[in-house]
Amino acid sequence: MKLKGQHLLSSAQFDIDTLNYLYNLIDILVPVARGQLQTDILHGAVMGSLFFEASTRTRLSFDAAFMRLGGSVSNTTGVSFSSIVKGESLEDTARVIGGYFDVLVVRHQEEQAIYDIATATNCPLINGGNGAGEHPTQALLDMYTLNAEFKRMDKQINGSTIAMVGDLRHGRTVHSLMRLLSLYKNITFNLVAPNFLSMPDKFIQLAGDLGHTIIQTENLQEGIKAADMIYATRVQKERFAEAGDYVYSDAFRINAAMINTYCKKDMVIMHPLPRDAREGANDLSSDLNADTRLAIFRQSDAGVPTRMALFATILGVDKDIAKSLRQSSWFTPKYSGPQDAPWYKMRS
Incomplete structure (x- = not known):
């Protein structure tokens, strides 16, 4: 896949073939996202999450996606965490922090900032939302x-x-x-x-x-x-x-x-x-x-398996996922929410 090792900054990077490939990969990963199956395909990999703008569901979705693939997550939220408040440039911050991780997820309130950060690191970066720009x-x-x-x-x-x-x-x-x-x-x-x-x-x-x-x-x-x-x-x-x-x-x-x-x-x-x-x-x-x-x-339930598919593709393990799956031993509910059953019955 052409996304391997690349930043994902804009929807302009997708084409129809890539979408169809990812739809199929997401289907494979849905039971993993729900805890019914497990994989350790990213065991040892670490994702850095830098959210300069407030987020709950998106940040947690990225975190859960990476951990469901067997990876680890390091989280930082809010500009107050950063050396930026001490005068450091975004580029310097990105260059240093990019050296710590295998992939970065960044959200920033300014549209241009995501591109400035991306140019300063070779660590693959995923845009988690850049102001009024894209998601x-x-x-x-x-x-x-x-x-x-x-x-x-x-x-x-x-x-x-x-x-x-x-x-x-x-x-x-x-x-x-x-x-x-x-x-x-x-x-x-x-x-x-x-x-x-x-x-x-x-x-x-x-x-x-x-x-x-x-x-x-x-x-x-x-x-x-x-x-x-x-x-x-x-x-x-x-x-x-x-x-x-x-x-x-x-x-x-x-x-x-x-x-x-x-x-x-x-x-x-x-x-x-x-x-x-x-x-x-x-x-x-x-x-x-x-x-x-x-x-x-x-x-919203599609968020975790979708981000799992992107992590796997960008880090180049997408072709190995199917053979890495195994059954989970813990209880998982049949439906994510109490109002889901009628729709699933209708679908079947």
């Missing part, structure tokens, strides 16, 4: 989830209608996802957002140049009614200088009544999480939790 591992797990959901419904990603709703300007997950979806054919992108949160032009141009249809609207009902998949994302309040800068209408709130009124039965609802579940929040409503079209927890 390539999230996009891969999103595509894996979408592919699995569509396969269950005998649908194709080619020719589908994808509605992206919310903060499309600052949401790095939708930026990376639009790149990956653009690798397919004849996608209709319904980009639903107020003007001040609209998708950056470079991603619209990329999709347009590849022959996809782009529709930008502020009308949520129009944007979702033909959708095969809705991808909702929260307003990235941390990207605004002032609280008053992100006034966001409840016209963009997605709830059960709206989905049942306007959407098809054979569609999927996704969200990168976390969602703002507080009453009155203009995000994806928790009243959809019992709807089998809601895939957000199946989506």
Whole structure:
């Protein structure tokens, strides 16, 4: 695989063949991620996790992925940890710390920083989110989830209608996802957002140049009614200088009544999480939790095996995983969550 020994900084590094290869590898790793099978394929390897920006689920997902492969993890969170507060450059920090580990996972609040860090080390680096830029591992797990959901419904990603709703300007997950979806054919992108949160032009141009249809609207009902998949994302309040800068209408709130009124039965609802579940929040409503079209927890469950697949591929052990697997001796639940059973019964 061309990812072996490479940094993973952008979704632009993937092509269709790589995606399909990784989907298959993720399938193999799902029971390992759930603890049903074990592997020590990365025994002795150490991953360094540098999160300059707050994270819980992404950081833990990367950690669990590496440890499920038999590796060890060293974690550092928050800029206060770093010699940067003493005046050291990012490049110096990267060069030194890169010498400690076999792979680095880095999240930084500034878009350019991830590239500056990558140029200073030969240690493979995975972008865990760079400001409002990209989030390539999230996009891969999103595509894996979408592919699995569509396969269950005998649908194709080619020719589908994808509605992206919310903060499309600052949401790095939708930026990376639009790149990956653009690798397919004849996608209709319904980009639903107020003007001040609209998708950056470079991603619209990329999709347009590849022959996809782009529709930008502020009308949520129009944007979702033909959708095969809705991808909702929260307003990235941390990207605004002032609280008053992100006034966001409840016209963009997605709830059960709206989905049942306007959407098809054979569609999927996704969200990168976390969602703002507080009453009155203009995000994806928790009243959809019992709807089998809601895939957000199946989506989040895909995070660990997806990142396992990337670690294995980047470190060059992907071809050896299948023969390294063995049964676990401890108890593992059949489903990750108490509301999962109806979907798995429906799938079978």
